[in-house]
Amino acid sequence: MKEGCENLEELKKGSQDLKREVMDGGWCVSCGVCVEACPYIKALGDRVAVIHDCRLDDGNCYKICPRTETDYHTLSKMVHQKDEYEPVLGGHRKLYFARAAQEKFSEPAQYGGVVTALAALALSENEVDAALLTGNSPGNRPQPVLARKEEEVVAAAGSKYTVCPTVKGLYKTNDDDRVLVVGRPCQVTGLRKLQHRTEMRQGKNVELIIGLFCFFSLRYDFYDFLQDELGIDAVCGMDIPKDGDVRVLSPSGKHEVPLDKIRPLIKQGCHSCFDPTSELSDISVGSTESDPGWCTLIVRTEKGDALVQKAIAQKVIEVQPYPAEKEKQLREAVVNKKRRVLLEQHDFAPINSSYLNMDEKMRQFLKGRGENV
Amino acid sequence: MSNQNNAGTTVLMTGNEAAARGALEAGVRFCTSYPGSPAVEVADVLFSAKDVYGEWSTNEIIAFEAAAAASYAGLRAITVMKHNGLAVAADFLLSLNHAALKSGLVVVIGDDPSGHSSVNELDSRQFVRFAEVPLLEPSTIEEAREMTRYAFELSEQVGTFVIVRLVTRICHARGNVVLREIPDFPAVKPSIGKEERFRCRPPLHVDVHVRQEKAREIYEHSPFNSYSGPQSETVIVSSGPSVLYAREALQILGLEDKVGLLKLGASWPVPREFVLKTAGHAENIIFIEDIDPFIEQNIITVLAQFGGKRYKFFGQGSGHVKGEWGAGMGEMNPDQAVQALCNVFDLPNPLKAPAVPTPDGVLKEELPVRELTMCPGCPHRSSFWAIKTALELDGRDGFPLGDIGCYAMGARKASNFLLRSVFCMGSGAGMANGFGQLQNMGFDQPVIATVGDSTFFHACLPALVNARYNNADFTLVVLDNSTTAMTGFQPHAGTATPGKDSKSIMMIEDVTRGMGLETVVCDPHQLDDTVENLCRLLKKKGANVLIMRKPCALMNYRLEQRLFEVDSEKCLGDDCGCSRFCSRVFACPAIFFDESIGKAYINDTLCTGCGACATLCPRGAIYEKSFSGTEGKN
Amino acid sequence: MKDFKEPFNIILAGVGGQGNIVASRLLGIAATMAGFKVAVGETYGASQRGGSVMSHIRLSKKNEFGPLIPTGCADILVCFEPLEALRVAAKYAHSETTAIVNANPIYPADMLMGVGGAYPPVEEMLAELEKMLGRVLTLDAADLARRAGSPKIVNMVMISALAATGYLPFARSFFDEALEEFLSKVPAESREVNRRAMELTIKL
Numbered sequence A: 001m002k003e004g005c006e007n008l009e010e011l012k013k014g015s016q017d018l019k020r021e022v023m024d025g026g027w028c029v030s031c032g033v034c035v036e037a038c039p040y041i042k043a044l045g046d047r048v049a050v051i052h053d054c055r056l057d058d059g060n061c062y063k064i065c066p067r068t069e070t071d072y073h074t075l076s077k078m079v080h081q082k083d084e085y086e087p088v089l090g091g092h093r094k095l096y097f098a099r100a101a102q103e104k105f106s107e108p109a110q111y112g113g114v115v116t117a118l119a120a121l122a123l124s125e126n127e128v129d130a131a132l133l134t135g136n137s138p139g140n141r142p143q144p145v146l147a148r149k150e151e152e153v154v155a156a157a158g159s160k161y162t163v164c165p166t167v168k169g170l171y172k173t174n175d176d177d178r179v180l181v182v183g184r185p186c187q188v189t190g191l192r193k194l195q196h197r198t199e200m201r202q203g204k205n206v207e208l209i210i211g212l213f214c215f216f217s218l219r220y221d222f223y224d225f226l227q228d229e230l231g232i233d234a235v236c237g238m239d240i241p242k243d244g245d246v247r248v249l250s251p252s253g254k255h256e257v258p259l260d261k262i263r264p265l266i267k268q269g270c271h272s273c274f275d276p277t278s279e280l281s282d283i284s285v286g287s288t289e290s291d292p293g294w295c296t297l298i299v300r301t302e303k304g305d306a307l308v309q310k311a312i313a314q315k316v317i318e319v320q321p322y323p324a325e326k327e328k329q330l331r332e333a334v335v336n337k338k339r340r341v342l343l344e345q346h347d348f349a350p351i352n353s354s355y356l357n358m359d360e361k362m363r364q365f366l367k368g369r370g371e372n373v
Numbered sequence B: 001m002s003n004q005n006n007a008g009t010t011v012l013m014t015g016n017e018a019a020a021r022g023a024l025e026a027g028v029r030f031c032t033s034y035p036g037s038p039a040v041e042v043a044d045v046l047f048s049a050k051d052v053y054g055e056w057s058t059n060e061i062i063a064f065e066a067a068a069a070a071s072y073a074g075l076r077a078i079t080v081m082k083h084n085g086l087a088v089a090a091d092f093l094l095s096l097n098h099a100a101l102k103s104g105l106v107v108v109i110g111d112d113p114s115g116h117s118s119v120n121e122l123d124s125r126q127f128v129r130f131a132e133v134p135l136l137e138p139s140t141i142e143e144a145r146e147m148t149r150y151a152f153e154l155s156e157q158v159g160t161f162v163i164v165r166l167v168t169r170i171c172h173a174r175g176n177v178v179l180r181e182i183p184d185f186p187a188v189k190p191s192i193g194k195e196e197r198f199r200c201r202p203p204l205h206v207d208v209h210v211r212q213e214k215a216r217e218i219y220e221h222s223p224f225n226s227y228s229g230p231q232s233e234t235v236i237v238s239s240g241p242s243v244l245y246a247r248e249a250l251q252i253l254g255l256e257d258k259v260g261l262l263k264l265g266a267s268w269p270v271p272r273e274f275v276l277k278t279a280g281h282a283e284n285i286i287f288i289e290d291i292d293p294f295i296e297q298n299i300i301t302v303l304a305q306f307g308g309k310r311y312k313f314f315g316q317g318s319g320h321v322k323g324e325w326g327a328g329m330g331e332m333n334p335d336q337a338v339q340a341l342c343n344v345f346d347l348p349n350p351l352k353a354p355a356v357p358t359p360d361g362v363l364k365e366e367l368p369v370r371e372l373t374m375c376p377g378c379p380h381r382s383s384f385w386a387i388k389t390a391l392e393l394d395g396r397d398g399f400p401l402g403d404i405g406c407y408a409m410g411a412r413k414a415s416n417f418l419l420r421s422v423f424c425m426g427s428g429a430g431m432a433n434g435f436g437q438l439q440n441m442g443f444d445q446p447v448i449a450t451v452g453d454s455t456f457f458h459a460c461l462p463a464l465v466n467a468r469y470n471n472a473d474f475t476l477v478v479l480d481n482s483t484t485a486m487t488g489f490q491p492h493a494g495t496a497t498p499g500k501d502s503k504s505i506m507m508i509e510d511v512t513r514g515m516g517l518e519t520v521v522c523d524p525h526q527l528d529d530t531v532e533n534l535c536r537l538l539k540k541k542g543a544n545v546l547i548m549r550k551p552c553a554l555m556n557y558r559l560e561q562r563l564f565e566v567d568s569e570k571c572l573g574d575d576c577g578c579s580r581f582c583s584r585v586f587a588c589p590a591i592f593f594d595e596s597i598g599k600a601y602i603n604d605t606l607c608t609g610c611g612a613c614a615t616l617c618p619r620g621a622i623y624e625k626s627f628s629g630t631e632g633k634n
Numbered sequence C: 001m002k003d004f005k006e007p008f009n010i011i012l013a014g015v016g017g018q019g020n021i022v023a024s025r026l027l028g029i030a031a032t033m034a035g036f037k038v039a040v041g042e043t044y045g046a047s048q049r050g051g052s053v054m055s056h057i058r059l060s061k062k063n064e065f066g067p068l069i070p071t072g073c074a075d076i077l078v079c080f081e082p083l084e085a086l087r088v089a090a091k092y093a094h095s096e097t098t099a100i101v102n103a104n105p106i107y108p109a110d111m112l113m114g115v116g117g118a119y120p121p122v123e124e125m126l127a128e129l130e131k132m133l134g135r136v137l138t139l140d141a142a143d144l145a146r147r148a149g150s151p152k153i154v155n156m157v158m159i160s161a162l163a164a165t166g167y168l169p170f171a172r173s174f175f176d177e178a179l180e181e182f183l184s185k186v187p188a189e190s191r192e193v194n195r196r197a198m199e200l201t202i203k204l
Helices: A005-010 A013-023 A061-062 A073-081 A112-122 A149-153 A166-172 A184-195 A221-230 A259-265 A268-272 A302-313 A324-342 A360-367 B015-025 B041-045 B062-070 B083-096 B124-130 B141-158 B201-220 B240-251 B270-281 B294-306 B334-345 B379-394 B406-411 B428-437 B453-470 B508-514 B527-538 B555-559 B581-586 B612-616 C018-031 C080-092 C123-132 C141-148 C154-165 C173-184 C188-203
Strands: A041-046 A047-050 A094-100 A130-135 A143-147 A179-183 A206-212 A235-237 A246-250 A251-255 A282-288 A295-299 A317-321 B012-014 B030-033 B052-058 B077-082 B105-111 B162-167 B175-180 B226-228 B232-239 B258-266 B266-268 B284-288 B313-314 B399-401 B449-452 B474-480 B518-522 B543-548 B563-566 B591-594 B600-602 B623-627 C008-015 C039-043 C051-058 C074-079 C093-102 C135-139
Touching: A013 A047, A013 A061, A041 B379, A041 B527, A047 B379, A061 A184, A073 A184, A094 A112, A094 A302, A112 A130, A112 A149, A112 A179, A112 A206, A112 A282, A112 A295, A112 A317, A130 A149, A130 A166, A130 B077, A143 A149, A143 A166, A149 A184, A149 B083, A166 A184, A166 B062, A179 A184, A184 A206, A206 A302, A221 A246, A221 A251, A221 A259, A246 B334, A246 B581, A246 C188, A251 A259, A251 B012, A282 A302, A302 A317, A324 A360, A324 B141, B012 B015, B012 C018, B015 B041, B015 B105, B015 B141, B015 B162, B015 B175, B030 B041, B030 B062, B041 B077, B041 B105, B052 B062, B052 B258, B062 B077, B062 B083, B062 B105, B077 B083, B083 B105, B083 B124, B105 B141, B124 B162, B124 B266, B124 B294, B141 B162, B141 B201, B175 C018, B201 C008, B232 B240, B232 B294, B240 B258, B240 B284, B258 B270, B266 B294, B270 B294, B284 B294, B284 B334, B294 C135, B313 B334, B379 B399, B379 B406, B379 B527, B379 B543, B379 B612, B399 B428, B399 C154, B428 B449, B428 B453, B428 B474, B449 B453, B453 B474, B453 B508, B453 B543, B474 B508, B474 B527, B474 C039, B508 B518, B508 B543, B518 B527, B527 B543, B563 B600, B581 B591, B612 B623, B623 C123, C008 C080, C008 C154, C018 C039, C018 C154, C018 C173, C051 C080, C074 C080, C074 C154, C080 C093, C080 C123, C093 C123, C093 C154, C123 C135, C135 C154, C141 C154, C141 C188, C154 C173
Parallel strands: A130 A179, A179 A206, A206 A282, B030 B052, B030 B077, B077 B105, B105 B162, B232 B258, B232 B284, B284 B313, B399 B449, B449 B474, B474 B543, B518 B543, C008 C074, C074 C093, C093 C135
Antiparallel strands: A041 A047, A094 A295, A094 A317, A130 A143, A235 A246, A246 A251, A282 A295, B012 B175, B175 C039, B226 B258, B563 B623, B591 B600, C008 C051, C039 C051
16 A cells, blocks of 8 residues: 555556456446546446456556545645645535525525535636536436536436436536536545546546535435335435434325335445545535534635635525534544444445555544544 | 340350349249348349349248249249358248249359358258259359250259359359340230149159159250360369369369360259260269369269279369368369369479568568458447447346348457357347246346347347247347348338338338337437437346447448548547547547557548547547538537 | 460459459450450458458450469459558469559558557558569559549549550550440449549559
């Protein structure tokens, strides 16, 4: 294992290594950053596959995958332009409770509507030309959406519970498009790895990244499960509490499903995820257990802050201070996840932490629950 | 050209054209065929003749049956097929021979020694012997005309159908023919008499033999059998174009005065008295012929039974004579004929290839062989990429089966050996029926059977009925390029046909939906849509159908000449990361990677303007060029 | 005209799809008009799909010959592609053979795919031909074809070149007659293109 990912320059691995190490092992999380980067990797639904051996033994796909050698410290340096590294929540400058202040954004949302509001604002203020989002589609399987207008952003609103290789949509943008991406943590990581490869042409048009909180995502056969077991076609909301049954809300009403039935549908690669709060984004947004009307909003970078402050000033979102108690709970939840990964506690499914490049001190700190959580 | 009367003129024509001319000169009125190389053009020519009914039948057995009906109704009729077509028609052929025929019925079979345009080589003469009907083998183009003309008369004399067996080196070769008159035959009203019956019954095998014996008597005096050269102790016996090779070999070796040549053209039943009379005197008999030792074994039998002395036989059996691939395999040619005689006479071979590999020259190694691939623009190339993509995305180790047609190229190296099987017409869907029943035993790999639009009508319909009836699990992918391409763009039931109302076109999806099979139609150039639909169908139980429809590029190019070009600024060459996808992986022969500029380049002498590459280039660097040379970059 | 070599053998060699069959038919008809006994041997069908193709043309005053030329017996080679020129010369040429060669390469499918080795340099192949044969004429037939109006008529350029050299054992007028008859059956726009190809080539 190499210290620091500057050494990735020396890494010579290609699509067949990606296939063998990530896809065949079941570690792929369908983030989509490798899909359509070249003609050889395609996605259908939530399945990503290498169609043909490109015969390059030094491939871009391997370098940008969030499940190959990843060093969060080095990537954080790139994002924040400084060496400090916050190992639990990632670098950030502000922490809020937030919600959309306008009905057009709060109405279609599942929780606070903050992501929709911020993305729409960035578009309408011409700070970006397009927003790459995960949208709804007939049959309710999510699809990438490249929104260029506010209505298109709104149409993509609402939480999705499954993986979706959204980042593949990036390769359909023009080089001179300024793009905002909303993604899961793995997608954010993949995008940052893409930006880190300065020799690669793609990904340099990403202006701003809004990362979502994600502790796990489900596979597409979740929708078959809903059909077969519950007889429902569409999900308007889902609540996954720490204990007790999962509550699934459909147009026909509420359904209670034991967590045991949902757990096997979790994408295997999610169990190895080290980044539940999208540490490398400009802004991170997640739901809050206590109040579905409000989101947890983490402002990380200067760019992210500029957009959030504008949103507050224009009354597109409203914010409240984030209580210390809540922050403690959030940190605990994150550290527990990281620890489980580092210890490779295979409770429900295999875990592989070998892709994580970090110094030994940091590793021990997180394994031992860390002081000053 | 062969349809005009022009009696007396000498023209250059192919063996196929000559056979057709012969049929016209005999007053043929009815011609049926299913396209099969090398004999396709026989039917092509007859279809354009006036007063002749011609049809592309859906398959060879139907063609044969229809022609037999015309013969029973009083018309001279002809049916044309290749050796595989003979196998398809076999069931009828082997029962029709039992019944007496009225009007001349001629079957033209185009064999393909060495399988230049076939998946196998078959010596149909063995089959004719099996069927116990008369056989004629032309050695020259003019004989192709003469024998076909004569065959109708012979058929009526003997009372059964006659087989004229051509080979590629007659069918596709050209030679001089002096045209004879095409007479004005009186119009015949086709009819079936009240008392006429036609059937096959086991005891009629006796009649088969009676007719064979009658044919033999006629053959004893046939002008198509002849002996030339000295009454020598060594005689060559030969048939077909091998006769000309043998003659030339004798010339090359200076043996014309030492070796006689017995040419057999009316070769089955064997004219044994003629053989004994002309060649019985010899001590050494050499046999030179294509593929099987047919003449060889027949003559050896005759001489052994009736010759009254011991002979030395030199042929495929003794190892002195070899076809292109060995004894009894591959076509005969002048080189093999010369080598055969050198083997028999223990002479050095005077024929030398001039290029002795030079240690420093280009010829120090074998010259690269050209792998066969689909034509530039072929829609199957896109279809195969869609199938490959879908199977990888499906992820269950699925595989596609192949069939006969241009898409059989998908089983070759230049297609990365995508298709797993190629046998006979319809065998892909047939085999899929078997694979489709193994699921209960743990077989969990999805199966695709690919088939062309013409092959679909020829052979697939019963396979699909079986699939529906027995609930087999597979997806039939119909590669619909709207023609019978491999044999020269003949129409079929699913395409527009000159002279037929377009309403009569049978849409494949109507047929399969009528059978109760879910059917989707896609454009193979729309990769994402095609892949999505195929993946969806692969997951479903039972049989279903995906039609990938796009016309053949060569056919299209005749209508509109489009050309595509690479924008050398947008193309990033090896910096793209696509690893030369268009030229190396998609592998259209019109695109190559120009090392001198480090970019992809489209060869305008080959490009047929299908535009598939433009949809696939990840940089959008390929655009359509307007034909006059002005640029239309997008 | 020197003594006629009996039989006189010509091979047209190229890649499937280049139109060698049309070209060989034209030559055959011209020779028939000139009173020769002609045999032409072809391969149709699958070899068109990017494979190597040949047409064998045999002229005789006396006899009927089979449609295939024996090893080492070709008197003229008309080659639409350099690799095919070398391939056909290596088997069929003799020391007095004349070859007319189009220098534009067509890369075999498996070479394009990167699994077939390297295409030999054209200059090396032409040099090898010069060593082997009596006479080699090279031209850029694709360029001439384009100038005439269509990149697809390399075949017409090549046999026009042959007709122009005077190496055929019959007068050029027979070739012109055969060409006119052929063109009369071809769509009008193509006629002009083909005639232009003739003119441009013959000027060379």
